[in-house]
Amino acid sequence: MVKNRDSRNFNIFGVVAILAALVAVLVGVYMRERQPIQQISFGHFMESLSRGEIAEVTLSDQAHIRFRFEAEGLQYMTNNPRRDTFKEELLLSNVAVLEGAGSINWQLIIILSIVVAAIVFTRRKSNALAPATVAINPAEAIKKYSFADMAGNEEAKESVADVVDFLANPEKYSKYGARMPRGLILHGMPGTGKTLMAKAMAGEAEVPFYAVSGSDFVQMYVGVGAARVRELFKKARASGKAVIFIDEIDALGKKRSNGTSGGNDERDQTLNALLTEMSGFTENEGIVVVAATNRLDTLDDALLRPGRFDRQVEVAMPDINARRQILKLHGENKPIIANLEKWARDTVFFSGAMLEGLINEAAILAAKEGAGHITDNDMERAYYITLAGYEKKDRTTLRQQERRLTAYHEAGHALAAKLVTPENTVAKVTIIPSSKGVGGFCVNIPPEKMYYTKQELEQQIIVHIAGRCAEELVFGSENITTGASNDIEKATRVAKRYIGQYGMCKEVGLLDMRSMGRNANLIQSCKRMMDQLYNDTLQLLSDNQDKLEAIALALLEKETLDEAALDLLIA
Ligand code: ADP
Numbered sequence: 342m343v344k345n346r347d348s349r350n351f352n353i354f355g356v357v358a359i360l361a362a363l364v365a366v367l368v369g370v371y372m373r374e375r376q377p378i379q380q381i382s383f384g385h386f387m388e389s390l391s392r393g394e395i396a397e398v399t400l401s402d403q404a405h406i407r408f409r410f411e412a413e414g415l416q417y418m419t420n421n422p423r424r425d426t427f428k429e430e431l432l433l434s435n436v437a438v439l440e441g442a443g444s445i446n447w448q449l450i451i452i453l454s455i456v457v458a459a460i461v462f463t464r465r466k467s468n469a470l471a472p473a474t475v476a477i478n479p480a481e482a483i484k485k486y487s488f489a490d491m492a493g494n495e496e497a498k499e500s501v502a503d504v505v506d507f508l509a510n511p512e513k514y515s516k517y518g519a520r521m522p523r524g525l526i527l528h529g530m531p532g533t534g535k536t537l538m539a540k541a542m543a544g545e546a547e548v549p550f551y552a553v554s555g556s557d558f559v560q561m562y563v564g565v566g567a568a569r570v571r572e573l574f575k576k577a578r579a580s581g582k583a584v585i586f587i588d589e590i591d592a593l594g595k596k597r598s599n600g601t602s603g604g605n606d607e608r609d610q611t612l613n614a615l616l617t618e619m620s621g622f623t624e625n626e627g628i629v630v631v632a633a634t635n636r637l638d639t640l641d642d643a644l645l646r647p648g649r650f651d652r653q654v655e656v657a658m659p660d661i662n663a664r665r666q667i668l669k670l671h672g673e674n675k676p677i678i679a680n681l682e683k684w685a686r687d688t689v690f691f692s693g694a695m696l697e698g699l700i701n702e703a704a705i706l707a708a709k710e711g712a713g714h715i716t717d718n719d720m721e722r723a724y725y726i727t728l729a730g731y732e733k734k735d736r737t738t739l740r741q742q743e744r745r746l747t748a749y750h751e752a753g754h755a756l757a758a759k760l761v762t763p764e765n766t767v768a769k770v771t772i773i774p775s776s777k778g779v780g781g782f783c784v785n786i787p788p789e790k791m792y793y794t795k796q797e798l799e800q801q802i803i804v805h806i807a808g809r810c811a812e813e814l815v816f817g818s819e820n821i822t823t824g825a826s827n828d829i830e831k832a833t834r835v836a837k838r839y840i841g842q843y844g845m846c847k848e849v850g851l852l853d854m855r856s857m858g859r860n861a862n863l864i865q866s867c868k869r870m871m872d873q874l875y876n877d878t879l880q881l882l883s884d885n886q887d888k889l890e891a892i893a894l895a896l897l898e899k900e901t902l903d904e905a906a907l908d909l910l911i912a
């Protein structure tokens with residue numbers, strides 16, 4: 342309560358400050374306008390005019406007119422002769438003639454400014470209080486989407502299927518006392534179809550869709566964001582069931598950096614209001630909050646706690662199969678004769694939005710020419726336009742060299758995992774980037790265990806550093822890349838525990854380094870161990886270079902390999 346009053350004070354304070362600034366500016370301008378201007382007799386003026394000394398005259402219907410001499414910049418004034426031919430006279434004497442409105446009408450300007458300020462303020466207020474971008478009757482105002490409008494992304498669709506069913510029939514679940522997630526987070530790179538997915542969920546369940554963006558809440562007056570959140574939920578509740586979509590949730594729920602408890606008051610209040618509202622609705626009310634972010638790792642842990650956004654679904658960048666489907670989908674109602682198979686192949690690192698843009702751009706080019714069809718040639722030109730448009734925003738260059746490097750790097754991880762940890766599952770290797778990993782990634786799942794042996798920890802390190810080893814082996818030690826930074830971090834963590842916590846290194850012995858403060862010994866031992874393991878891994882990969890080559894080539898062709906495909910290549 343007290344907090345609320347504070348925020349209202351803050352509001353008024355803000356308004357007063359802005360008005361004061363406005364007045365100060367106006368007074369400043371006014372003073373400058375009113376600078377004393379020296380008056381000169383009309384006779385003197387006419388003499389100067391005949392000598393060609395007058396540079397510029399500002400005519401008006403006031404009692405005085407202003408002018409400047411050729412030699413100096415100062416303004417002077419003289420009586421207004423009010424002669425019909427005066428302007429002509431001046432022009433014939435080569436004087437620049439300006440037509441001023443006379444002295445400025447100050448009353449009018451001040452009144453206008455106040456009116457403008459009033460409009461701006463009321464606008465902001467009403468805007469802020471009514472969740473922007475929310476249609477009054479969303480069910481009718483927004484085109485219905487379904488999962489059929491979303492090509493590829495089968496895994497993501499599967500992981501939200503039960504939520505959709507729950508939305509459509511909450512009674513069915515409440516009968517069994519089943520609790521459904523109140524919130525889920527869609528994470529993935531920009532343009533991968535997160536918004537589309539949320540809309541499709543609402544469409545499939547036939548419930549209204551309410552959307553806001555986290556960035557709308559930034560830079561608002563304290564309290565306004567929270568009020569807007571409450572308003573949003575009120576509306577959604579009023580319509581019974583609903584999908585509430587919050588785009589760019591990271592703008593609201595960014596991790597707090599240590600120590601800055603003060604933080605951003607407005608953001609915290611808005612976030613708190615959101616969490617309160619979410620825990621407020623009863624279990625099976627039929628409302629699900631779907632949030633989207635490009636950066637799952639930056640989210641505040643408070644958001645991810647049980648009962649909040651406790652389900653996270655990745656909306657992945659499309660691989661070659663998904664790209665083919667997306668191109669087909671968006672080409673459906675267009676006269677397209679381009680080879681979509683080829684374009685699916687040539688659009689690595691294109692998001693769904695980029696593919697949609699590509700087809701649209703090609704359609705525009707084809708329409709301009711009026712040839713009747715969208716051809717490969719149109720696609721070719723559209724391809725570069727699309728690429729150029731995106732290159733500035735995110736790093737989606739289609740560089741064959743980078744793709745090759747990623748393929749060998751990931752092949753290194755996969756091969757090492759297969760060779761040294763045969764009991765692990767290598768569920769998936771891909772060179773399609775995700776929002777978690779740069780480049781591609783390799784999903785290596787160890788069996789569930791209580792304890793790990795010394796050897797198993799070494800094997801973990803080997804798998805982590807095998808990506809870098811493959812880079813060195815294939816491209817040379819001068820051409821290794823920054824792509825391994827994440828791997829190095831993970832390997833270092835294992836090594837540090839191996840030596841400093843589990844007492845598995847003879848040199849250091851049974852010492853817990855965590856309780857020994859900073860320790861040069863630990864670094865030395867870690868380094869020695871890493872060097873040794875790195876050389877072993879390099880040797881391992883070079884002994885199996887034919888397999889490494891086979892996996893990398895398969896990745897370049899298919900982009901994603903599952904375990905069966907991997908086994909086949911290694912056998
Ligand atoms: P995000 O919210 O992840 O940034 P959007 O949902 O706004 O991405 O996607 C923008 C557009 O890109 C969509 O409206 C759609 O036209 C297209 N698109 C993205 N992903 C897909 C997909 N998987 N299938 C079909 N179209 C897609």
Ligand code: ZN
Pocket residue numbers: 750754808809824825828
């Ligand atoms: Zn790696």
